[in-house]
Amino acid sequence: MPTKTAIVGVGQTDYRFKRTDVTIQELAVEASRKALEHAGMTLADIDAFVIGVAPDALLGINAVDRWIGEALGVAPRPLLRVNTGGTTGAAAAQAGYAHVASGVAQRVLVVAADKVSESPDAQWVLNTAMDPIYEKSVALNAINMCSLQAVRQMDQYHVTEKQLASVAVRSRKNAQINPHAHLRAPISLEDVLASRYVCWPLKLLDCCPRSSGACAVVMASERVVRKEHSRAAWIRGMGATSNTIYMGDKMGPGRDVDHADWDELAMAAARAYRQAGITDPVHEIDVAEIYAPFTCTEIAAVEALGFANKGMGGVMSEQGMFEMGGAVPVNPSGGVLNANPISATALVRIAEAALQVMGDAGDRQVPGAQRAVATGIGGTLQFHTCMVLANDA
């Protein structure tokens, strides 16, 4: 049996377009210090470190873990650097969890940071992450690969641009009550629908910004938690699925999953739910923090998490199911659509879910939240993670 593991501290910087007052090191330290403070620990208490940083080329610092690790004062303790693209922050949490659950460490600090604005155009960098032989020269990037998903959703499920827009409007409404969020100005359905096409059918307000910021969490074993902590976000389930880089393999007649859907996320969720004993997610999950950098991706995710039937995610969004006060509030933080410090983004989902079940989410607190789910996605929509957090072990 794995050692029961909980998140006992969360630290986040504000997410902004630029942070010219700090280096990437200093940014990581800022979030780490806050997480340790929230956990009531000092750096000396930590047994092991996990750093999440996505492609180095976004920062323009190769092997940036060497620089951040030093700043955290890890010596002489173990340090891991994790990179699974957009999933990076969640994969780093997965590695931190493995440290504690396996009994290798009692207290682990997981930190992820990014300064996406220091490269001129993230999409150019993300294009270099495509297959260099067959696909890079066709100008694929993170935005148009998600547009491809939206097109298939529209074709198979008649998802509408208005349904997509409802996701953006709700997310922005929530971002207004999250002081960390990058984009907070109110937007209307009309604003979203009138915004210019970036990659059809996704418009500017269907898309996330690129942000700078850092997030850290402290994880501890049951022994530590019982002795030292009055409240904790217990990791009750963790599932992860990976699949091919080739999106075309999820479209042709030979496909086993469809690029319109996130069956891979559904598989990760099934695993996490089974571990957590969740059989009826709509009623048993109180709040969800979903990795959705584009409106269409949230629709695929709510279906994969079992909140809506396949093809119904857009309709349910439009009907208000995922609003604060709805059946399953989604992204009280404002989500990725309103802050995307790429390396840290998936860890932010976990951090926000942890704050919810700890009752520490401030103005964005879902009253009485006991169970939360957090997801991550990365690569060419090929890496998926799902974590269930609860206020009881």
Added chain:
Amino acid sequence: MNQKEQTEAPLIHSGEWKIHYDYAVGETATQFFLRLRDQGKIAGKKCPSCQGVLVPPRAFCERCFVQTEEWVDVGPEGTIEAFTIVYEPFDGLPEPPYAVAYVTLDGATTAMANFVRALDLSDPEVAARQLAVGNRVEAVFADAREGAVTDFYYRLM
């Protein structure tokens, strides 16, 4: 230094990565590109286990984890599986607008991405209707080919 003495904004130091790579594409992609360049044909590789015809071809089937041996010509016609029309300029990427589609070429079991050309993209709604999932396209081969994916593009039929 006293905090108050700092009156200027934090300094910015610029840097640039300019690194050249020579990617060996491997024997499978080499055969694919030579056939494309010299004969104007698109070929996939068949998995002996699941019988899938992988386009673009790969030396092994990811799902079955077996080596692929048999070559199968596919296309030149095919069916649109997904598309996007890019209207936003991105550094290092082509001048917009341009359309990209994943197409299952006839005989293949997977879809391959390429540009869709010879199509007016000025009105997004009109262009999107023409590129609808299920519509038919044909691969058009460039006159001067160099053994790269961009040796062909898709055109609506």
